[in-house]
Amino acid sequence: AQTVTQSQPEMSVQEAETVTLSCTYDTSENNYYLFWYKQPPSRQMILVIRQEAYKQQNATENRFSVNFQKAAKSFSLKISDSQLGDTAMYFCAFMRFGDSNYQLIWGAGTKLIIKP
Amino acid sequence: SAVISQKPSRDICQRGTSLTIQCQVDSQVTMMFWYRQQPGQSLTLIATANQGSEATYESGFVIDKFPISRPNLTFSTLTVSNMSPEDSSIYLCSVEGLAGGLETQYFGPGTRLLVL
Numbered sequence: 018a019q020t021v022t023q024s025q026p027e028m029s030v031q032e033a034e035t036v037t038l039s040c041t042y043d044t045s046e047n048n049y050y051l052f053w054y055k056q057p058p059s060r061q062m063i064l065v066i067r068q069e070a071y072k073q074q075n076a077t078e079n080r081f082s083v084n085f086q087k088a089a090k091s092f093s094l095k096i097s098d099s100q101l102g103d104t105a106m107y108f109c110a111f112m113r114f115g116d117s118n119y120q121l122i123w124g125a126g127t128k129l130i131i132k133p
Numbered sequence: 134s135a136v137i138s139q140k141p142s143r144d145i146c147q148r149g150t151s152l153t154i155q156c157q158v159d160s161q162v163t164m165m166f167w168y169r170q171q172p173g174q175s176l177t178l179i180a181t182a183n184q185g186s187e188a189t190y191e192s193g194f195v196i197d198k199f200p201i202s203r204p205n206l207t208f209s210t211l212t213v214s215n216m217s218p219e220d221s222s223i224y225l226c227s228v229e230g231l232a233g234g235l236e237t238q239y240f241g242p243g244t245r246l247l248v249l
Contacts, residue, residue: 062240
């Protein structure tokens, strides 16, 4: 069975700083997808970034990038030039490649606070 | 990505009553998912609802407590029956989707339920 671990319950940084959220996972699968979702206080769960395990190149989306270390089963999220609007819960999630059931395995989440 | 709406956005209910939550999508989807999220916690999948078939419930969730309807490809309801204070949670609807060609899930804004 797959598991996803986020070891940082809460983090806070000053606006404009760079912050890295950690995520590790356990799986015996070779192909899979990894996701970072953001849930601001408004509750809307928003997909931030995604990574295919068979791609070595780290995914980037504007100020958001990941450091994907497949051998170490690590998938950290880096937020550059953090903004007040980045304040949210961040969830790491795993999905098996080709899962017709679209099942996501979720981490416990990291609460990120951006301070002005 | 799909646009998903949920009704109601929040409600306060008395114990012993039932509440039906609606989830509407702006496009046809095969799979819809219902999650429960306790305050400050991660997401727990309640069930997967495919149009034209019975919902598939996860361990710990039963149809008598959480009946689900899926009458067409754009709509689903989740009923929380015979509520108790322990049912106080955020209930999220999500749907299958593709993000850059990768299977993923897109989420509605959630329903915040408080049971007194």
